Amino acid sequence: MVRSAEGAGVDDGVDSGAGWHASGIDEVQARLGASDAGLSAPEAAERLRRWGPNQLEPRPPVSAWTILVAQFRSVVVLLLVLAAVGAFLLGDRLESAAIVAVLLVNTAIGFPVELRARRAMEALLQHQVHEATVIREGRPRRIPATGLVPGDLIEVAEGEAVPADARLVDSAGVRTTEAALTGESVPVEKSAEATAEPDTPLAERANMIHAGTAVAVGTARALVVATGMNTELGRIGRLIESVADEETPLERRLDALGARLVRATLGVAVALAGVGILRGFDPLLMVEMGIALAIAAVPEGLPVVATIALAIGLRRMARRNASVRRPSSVEALGSTTVVCTDKTGTLTAGEMTATVVVTAGAEVAVTGTGYDTEGALELEGTPIDPRAVPGMAALLLGAALTARVRIEPDGEVIGDPTDAALLVLARKGGAAGDDLLVRQPLLGEIPFTSESRLSASLHGRESDGARDAAVAWIKGAPGAVLARCTALVGANGLEPLDDARRASLEARNDALAAEGLRVIALARAEGVDPASARDAAHLPKTATFLGLVGILDPPAEGVAETIATLRTAGIRVVMITGDQAPTAAAIARQLGLEVGDPLNGRDLAALDESALRDAVARTAIFSRTSPADKLRVVEALRHSGEIVAVLGDGVNDAAALKQADVGVAMGIRGTDVAKEVADVVLRDDRFRTIGAAVEEGRVIFENIRKFVFYLFSCNVAEVLVVAGGSLAGLPLPLLPLQILWLNLVTDTFPALALAIEPGDPGVMKRRPRPPEAAILSRRFVGTLLFYAALITAVTLGVFLWGLRTGPLDRAVTLAFATLAFAQLFHLGTARARTPVLRPARAFANRWALGAVALVVGLQGLAIYWPPLASMLGTVPLSAPDAATAVGLAMVPAAVGQVIRLRPTSPRRTSA
Numbered sequence: 012m013v014r015s016a017e018g019a020g021v022d023d024g025v026d027s028g029a030g031w032h033a034s035g036i037d038e039v040q041a042r043l044g045a046s047d048a049g050l051s052a053p054e055a056a057e058r059l060r061r062w063g064p065n066q067l068e069p070r071p072p073v074s075a076w077t078i079l080v081a082q083f084r085s086v087v088v089l090l091l092v093l094a095a096v097g098a099f100l101l102g103d104r105l106e107s108a109a110i111v112a113v114l115l116v117n118t119a120i121g122f123p124v125e126l127r128a129r130r131a132m133e134a135l136l137q138h139q140v141h142e143a144t145v146i147r148e149g150r151p152r153r154i155p156a157t158g159l160v161p162g163d164l165i166e167v168a169e170g171e172a173v174p175a176d177a178r179l180v181d182s183a184g185v186r187t188t189e190a191a192l193t194g195e196s197v198p199v200e201k202s203a204e205a206t207a208e209p210d211t212p213l214a215e216r217a218n219m220i221h222a223g224t225a226v227a228v229g230t231a232r233a234l235v236v237a238t239g240m241n242t243e244l245g246r247i248g249r250l251i252e253s254v255a256d257e258e259t260p261l262e263r264r265l266d267a268l269g270a271r272l273v274r275a276t277l278g279v280a281v282a283l284a285g286v287g288i289l290r291g292f293d294p295l296l297m298v299e300m301g302i303a304l305a306i307a308a309v310p311e312g313l314p315v316v317a318t319i320a321l322a323i324g325l326r327r328m329a330r331r332n333a334s335v336r337r338p339s340s341v342e343a344l345g346s347t348t349v350v351c352t353d354k355t356g357t358l359t360a361g362e363m364t365a366t367v368v369v370t371a372g373a374e375v376a377v378t379g380t381g382y383d384t385e386g387a388l389e390l391e392g393t394p395i396d397p398r399a400v401p402g403m404a405a406l407l408l409g410a411a412l413t414a415r416v417r418i419e420p421d422g423e424v425i426g427d428p429t430d431a432a433l434l435v436l437a438r439k440g441g442a443a444g445d446d447l448l449v450r451q452p453l454l455g456e457i458p459f460t461s462e463s464r465l466s467a468s469l470h471g472r473e474s475d476g477a478r479d480a481a482v483a484w485i486k487g488a489p490g491a492v493l494a495r496c497t498a499l500v501g502a503n504g505l506e507p508l509d510d511a512r513r514a515s516l517e518a519r520n521d522a523l524a525a526e527g528l529r530v531i532a533l534a535r536a537e538g539v540d541p542a543s544a545r546d547a548a549h550l551p552k553t554a555t556f557l558g559l560v561g562i563l564d565p566p567a568e569g570v571a572e573t574i575a576t577l578r579t580a581g582i583r584v585v586m587i588t589g590d591q592a593p594t595a596a597a598i599a600r601q602l603g604l605e606v607g608d609p610l611n612g613r614d615l616a617a618l619d620e621s622a623l624r625d626a627v628a629r630t631a632i633f634s635r636t637s638p639a640d641k642l643r644v645v646e647a648l649r650h651s652g653e654i655v656a657v658l659g660d661g662v663n664d665a666a667a668l669k670q671a672d673v674g675v676a677m678g679i680r681g682t683d684v685a686k687e688v689a690d691v692v693l694r695d696d697r698f699r700t701i702g703a704a705v706e707e708g709r710v711i712f713e714n715i716r717k718f719v720f721y722l723f724s725c726n727v728a729e730v731l732v733v734a735g736g737s738l739a740g741l742p743l744p745l746l747p748l749q750i751l752w753l754n755l756v757t758d759t760f761p762a763l764a765l766a767i768e769p770g771d772p773g774v775m776k777r778r779p780r781p782p783e784a785a786i787l788s789r790r791f792v793g794t795l796l797f798y799a800a801l802i803t804a805v806t807l808g809v810f811l812w813g814l815r816t817g818p819l820d821r822a823v824t825l826a827f828a829t830l831a832f833a834q835l836f837h838l839g840t841a842r843a844r845t846p847v848l849r850p851a852r853a854f855a856n857r858w859a860l861g862a863v864a865l866v867v868g869l870q871g872l873a874i875y876w877p878p879l880a881s882m883l884g885t886v887p888l889s890a891p892d893a894a895t896a897v898g899l900a901m902v903p904a905a906v907g908q909v910i911r912l913r914p915t916s917p918r919r920t921s922a
Contacts, residue, residue: 031178031236032216033209039178043162045234049146050162058160065159065175065238067248143174146232163235169228170425173220176242177233179203184458184466185229186427187220190355191661191682192243193589197363197529197564198227198427202461212612212635213243214589217461223662223682228415228427229458247638248684250666283734316718316759320766324711331703332695334678340690342715343673344656345708347582348779349648350701351641351667352658354588354595356680357698358602359564363428365436366528367561369519370402371499371512377439380565382422382431384438397440402500404442406557409533411437411447413468413486429529432562433486454481454541463547464491469539483536483550489520489559492532496556508556520559527597528561563597569699571602576702578603580709581778585631585648587641589663592634604631611635615643623647641667654779658701660685675701702775710770712780716791718765721841724795725758725834728802732830735807742819744810744826746884752873757831760866761838764859768842798837801903806830809899824874824885825896831870832900835863840907848908 031039040046050058099107143156146164156174159165164180167173173187179201186198193214202217213221220226220233223244239245288294324341328334335341352358362381367374368388375395379386387394388403397403414434416426424431437443451470459466465487472482485492493513498505523530536554543549574584584604588595592609599606609632618626627647633640645667648655657664657671660681668674669688676689677696686692693700729750736744745753809829813822838859839847854860874885888896 030209032211032219034178036178036180036203036234039234039236043234043236045162045164047164048149049164050160051148055147055158055160055163058162059158062160063239064157066157067245068240141172141174144168159235159238161235161238164232165235166230166232167220167226168230169226171226173222173224173226175235176219176221176237177235179218179220180232180234182231183229184460185220185231186227186459187224188227188428189214189221189224190361192221192223192663193661195355195590197429197562200459200461201229201231203231204461213637214635228430244662244684247662247665250638250642279730279734283737286738316722316762316766317715319763320711320714320718323767324707327707328691328704331700331707332693332697333700333704334692334694335690336692337690340673341704342708342711343654344675344691344701344704345706345710345712346654346780347656347673347705347708349583349585349653350577350656350658351585351587351645351648351671352698353660353664354586354590354598355564356660356677356696357658358566358570358586358598360567361564361680362422362424363432363529363562364565365432365560366563366565367523368403368406368436368558369516369523369561370400370406370558371501371506371556373400373403374519375400375403377436379435379439380568382418382424382435384435386439388440397442401502401504402557403440405500405535406533406560407437407440407442409484409486409535409557410434410560411443412451412470412484413466413533415468429531429562433531433560436560451482455544457483457544457547457550459487460547464488465495465547467536467539467544467547467550469541469544480537481539481541481544483539483544483554485534485536485550485554486531489517489530489532492534492554493517493556495536495550495552496534496554497552498554499556505555516556516559523559523561525593526561527591527594528563531560531562533557533560563594566598566601567696567698569697573699573702574602574604576775577705580705580775582705583631585627585633585644587633587636587644587667589636589661590634592632595632595634599632607631609634612637612640615640620647620650624651627651638663638666642670645670656701656705658698660696675704706770706775709774709777710768713770713774714766714768717768717841718762720791720795721765721837722758722762724798724802724837724841726754727796727799728806728830728834729753731799731803732806732810732826735803736810741810741814742823744807744823745830746823746827748883749823749827749885752883753827753831753834756869757834757866760862761835761859764838764856764862765841767856767858769855771844798840798903798907801906802830802833802837805833805899805902809896812895820884820886821888821892824888825892827883827885828870828874828888828893828896829900831866831873832897833903835866835870836901836904837907838863839904840911844911846908846911 034042095107095111141156142153143159144151144166145154145159146152146166151166159175163175165174165177167185179185180203182201182203185201187201188198189195195214199214200217201220204218220231221244222242237243237245240248284294318338321338321341325335325338328341355361360381364380365377367376369375373390376389376392377386378389388397389395390400397407410433414430414437416424416428416430416434418424418431418434434443451472453468454471455469457467457469465485467483467485469481469483472480485495493508493516496508499508499512500506520530520532534554534556536551539550577584586595586599586604592611596606596609607630610626610630611633612635615623615626615633615636623643624647627644628651633644636644641664645655645657649670649672655671656673656675657667658675658677659665659668660677662682662684664676665682665684665688668676668685673691674689675691675693676685678686678692678694679696681689681692681696691704729745732744733750736742806826806829810822810826813825842856842859872879873883874880875887880886
């Protein structure tokens, strides 16, 4: 971490925010105590000792112990701990041991799942060790980048990562890729000139280069002004650390459920004990019964099933190329109401693509995206031969000859992505053969400068390859190129570039730029002396204009369809980008987003928190945003009651990713910092995986509601059966071990099957759940109590019949069997909003069928296998008795299926 340079004659405020971009180079050198020869070795060593290495302070990894302890923080788990202790104190050691076993199973499942997710993320975060070229005592040398200090003079070249924040001293056509830091989609032109305004946004500081970016083209010398945590990268790190970790919506809902469960169980214990005492029963006995019934009311299987449901979601997401760091975040995606997304590399392909070519007589569309040469040139939707369009063949040749770039077989671009787009355009038109430079050898180059705003590639003529005169193929900003042209290629060959045609081309350039395209102009000049042509001043002003090329980072595959799916699901998509507003608006229109009135970083700075909350409710595009701006937008959305998912890949997205309810980073092009703070990492970088994740999250929450509905219906029915019988003065309809058997066997296995239930077909056609909605809504509780009452009624009915027609142990066994099968058949009611008897639905979940078969078998053993029957206190039932129990047990399920026959609203939320 950078500290003050006491005694070194250096500005104490050495950091990237000290206004270096607004100072002249002499002033910067004076403040840094630097010189043209660089630092001496002793001085560099002293500064390194005082200020520390040039590296970010790593976040300590989450320990296995912390992950283990976190498994016991749930209110439901704590309630089970209390239930185990209560059962032990009452002398029911078997039930206490069974509950402890459940807790251990939950931990055994949850701990490895989360630990594996954490360790998988750590594997993704391996940092490369970079070296830097530094001038020390007048000589260049390569040193580890961690050894750089403020005041060092460094050299950077094409393809290298920038090792620290630095002020340019001189620059030869340098452009840097800053998408990861600022969101800028195209390489940024740099120059050593001072920037006049101290408050110039980071993305517009043309005389600064920053750690976390890379040199796309050119070379430069620069003075290091900030290292380590004082770089812009380090500032973002501090911003990330300022964001506190918070619970996911599922964790909040389960804790709220646990709190309600605590109140309910205490209410059961107090109410039953109080009523029994008032009726004259032994007070100690009634207190014990109240506690026992409260323990019976606790759904022991809930934490296990919830953990398994999330683990299953984790596996499903892994199959869909998503690595989940925090299991509960899978469900959080299903709760999302707003998706905030970066543009470059997230909504777009991150690959510059030529999409349109304008010549003197035609406007040609270019198909295909990215750096794949699949695509064609089309005129009014019909593929064309480039030679059929006047000037097109020459333009394609110029695009190939001026592109200083290499595209590797795996698609990696070595050089300027804009040049890559031109090279791919030339290849699509057949003008970039392997022998091109043999036929037209390179004789010289004129580099791009911020003053000339163009570059040129000098080549020998195709006919004789003479070296005394060359053809200059010119590429640059349309205004700068047009200023050097006097002719163009028209239908009749070379034609004068008169004022009308010049104005028409300038207007078309403006229109393309307004659509968010980067426009490159190409021209050709004859008779240039390659020996003397060193800069743009040596180019003739009689060049022939060839055309304009519109280049765009196009929408990624499947993004528009995913946005439409999210819109159908009631989820709003908001673009937050560091790129310019016209570019952002152009992409938004292509993707079907409502453009509206975009806000930029300056607009956001002028808004107080109240005004910002109003703005985020109606604005879908935020451009030229800083990391702090992105964080403010996400905070405003959350304070407005939204559940926010944030997608990003850059360092500039990291704070917003951490602040969101669920952060999603890109795994391929995403930066280490973004992946470290995210909850989910998309290994394939595909935006459409988010649509799958939202759907998966909704299915998981629906399944959680299903097994909560199932477990609570069954547990409430057990309490009502025992309480109803006791308060009516009847013998106990169920024995304590029978209740434990029902809780741990009959309830749990079907509930586990519900965790794997396929989603309803209309899950992505429903509006998101209200952020404040609890798992146990009033309607949900009412439905649950209705079915619990039906199960209670048939169980007590068969118990009364059994008492009248036979001994008590037969009546208890009838009640036990009826309750067990009623709960099992209740699985069909819990599985779907529609009738489950349809074959397609009945067999959709083979685990549910397996659970039914397993429980039927276990229940048969509980009644007919003497060792188990003796322990549980059951007796064998005759065939008519068994048929009576099974027949009555079907009644609640039959009622449920009849109710399911009614038309169901897509927005209906009952189980």
